[in-house]
Amino acid sequence: MNTPAEKPDPPPARPTDDGSGAIDLTGHLMGDYQVLRRLGRGGMADVYVAQQKSLGRKVAIKVLRKDLAGDASYVERFRREARAVAKLSHANIVQVYEVGQQDSHYYIVQEFVDGQNLREKLERDGTLSVADAVKVMAGVTDALIAANEAGVTHRDIKPENIMLSRRGEVKVADFGLARVLGGEPLTDLTQAGLTMGTPRYMSPEQMQGKAVDTRSDLYSLGVTMFHLLCGRPPFEADDPLAMAVKHLQEEPPDLVECRAGEDLPMWLVATVEKLLRKTPEQRMQSPQELAAAIHAGITQLSPSLARTTATSLSAAMALQMAVDHQKSNRLSRHWKSLALWLLPLVGLLAGGAWAANQQTTSIRQLLSADSQDVVRLDSAAAQYLEAARVDRPQAWRAVWTYHSPEDSQTNADYAVKAQLQLARLYQQRGEWQPAADALSQFIDDAEAPLLYRMLGQAMLVEMSEQQADVKTAGRWRSELQKNYEQLAATNPTHLELFHRKAPRSVAERLKPQ
Structure with a gap:
């Protein structure tokens, strides 16, 4: 029985000059890999998608830039480092399959991620939601732990080096190739043709050409998180030297103020701030420590997540996405920006315990007759932003009426913030008693978050002074002073928030002389 002869493979295409002096390997056969198309170009390598013939799978191939391939010491370091990283195997790391050479081309074959990197996502969709950003941070942290x-x-x-697959997986790319940068002076980076995308995220010690360790990666992750949440990195400059000066000498902008119209969990703000400390000794000392901070922050919102994070931080992130993803993104950016100055503070602090002893009040009791036009939205966050838009008493009451504080700690947190806003509105109207009544819902409750209670007490001091009620003002000032000292000793980050949000005339007098 005659069998048809197998057709020989077509001869490999010759590398072509794309017109810019660079070689385009599209169509070229590199060992077991048929190059299909070029995906992009970087300062150090061209990236292609290829078909691995023996296994019938798509892979990504990074080919070292031609001018760098002529430096034998550089090539040897590239190959040695890449081989070491190829041993890493983790769900959040883009897997390296092979390091090879064909003719004068040095390449790395790695997992092909069908998706986009975070730079592309930022440019297309803008800032990430808090839940998405936390998921990214957890995925990168897991990858850094393995590394x-x-x-x-x-x-x-x-x-650019953090990928999101179409299935929502977080993958860290360029292990190995990026390691070539370790210890190089900043001038060498510019000589290598790197874009500002690298110095923009470098740690101060890496900028200085010092030896770096995992704490440098944590700093870069902090810069990345700031960019994802704010829409721009904390430091920007036109050239590498000016960028280095900013990283070495300037403090990053306030993340809370930078992210317009969004609530940020205060544990997340504090975490990013710590990652951005100038000296490695002041940062978190390991990705394991960062993972613990993420775990603790998430379980503030829901203790039930503690069991999940005990076995899989990534699984906890998936739950966090489901629980905390707010549909308030449907509101326009205009209303989010308007809401910013109305927020008494930001963050999803654990505030649910105080609500357990509160009496349930019917909607009819809480909402006045003119509140029938308050639309019920899908979440407490969306209801809060809508209340900020219209700024009416019935809209603020709807936050805790439509979304019971007893149902979740997130609802409880928005409830107490809405009560602060309601008091602020009544105070602006000169309606002192309704303002005090709104604050009385939580201000004496030891289970309520201390920062919330202090903001309420500061409002009461200010209102009492406006009414020339010296005795009442003195009583609340005394309570506030004790809480101020406690907060100063236990949570400096929240103390800074208090000074930004409390009436200045009250807060300034609390500082130690």
């Missing part, structure tokens, strides 16, 4: 345990430092954490 740290293997003695590998990434050295180039940035949005």
Whole structure:
């Protein structure tokens, strides 16, 4: 029986000059890999998608830039580092399959991620939601834990090197290739043709050409998180030297103020701030410590997540997405910006315990006759932003009426913030008693978050002074002073928030002389 002869493979295409002096390997056969198309170009490598013939799968191939391939010491370091990283195997790391050479081309074959990197997502969709950003941070942290345990430092954490697959998986790319940057002076980086995308996320010690460790990666992750949440990195400059000066000498902008119209969990704000400390000793000392902070922050919102994070931080992030993803994104950016100055503070602090002893009040009792036009929205966050838009008493009451504080700690947190806003509205109207009544819902409750209670007490001091009620003002000032000292000793980040949100005339007098 005659069988048809197998058709020979077509001869490999010759590399072509794309007109810019660079070689385009599209159509070229590199060993077992048929190059299909070029995906992009970087300062150090061209990236292609290829078909691995033996396994019938798509892979990504990074080919070292032609001018760098002529430096033998550079090539050897590239190959040695890449082989070491190829041993890493983790769900949040883009897997390296092979390091090879064909003719004068040095390449890395790695997992092909069908999706986009975070730089592309930022440019297309703008800032990430808090839940998405936390999921990214947890995924990158897991990747850094695996790398740290293997003695590998990434050295180039940035949005371009964090991938999101179509299934929502977080993947850190460029382990190995990025490691070539370790310890190089800033001038060498510019000589290598790197874009500002790398210095923009570098740690101060890396900018200075010092030896770096995993704490440098944590700094870069902090810069990346700031960019994802704010829409711009904390430091920007026109050239690498000016960028280095900013990283070394300037403090980052306030993340809370930078992110317009969105609530940020205060544990997340504090975490990013700590990651951005100038000296490695002041930062978190390991990705394991960061993972613990993420775990603790999420379980503030829901203790039930503690069991999940005990076995899988990534699984906890998936739950966090489901629980905390707010549909308030449907509101226009205009109303979100308007809401910013109305927020008494930001953050999803654990505030649900205080609501357990509150009496349930019917909707009819809480909402006045003119409140029938208050539309019920899908979440407490969306209801809060709508109340900020219209700024009416019935709209603020709807936050805790339509979304019971007893149902979740998130609802309880928005309820107490809405009560603060309601008091603020009554105070502006000169309606002192309704303002005090709104604050009385939580101000004496030891289970309520201390920062909330202090803001309420500061309002009461201000209102009492406006009414020339010296005795009442003195009583609340005394209570506030004790709480101020407690907060100063236990939570400096919240103390800073208090000074930004409390009446200045009250807060300034609380500072130690």
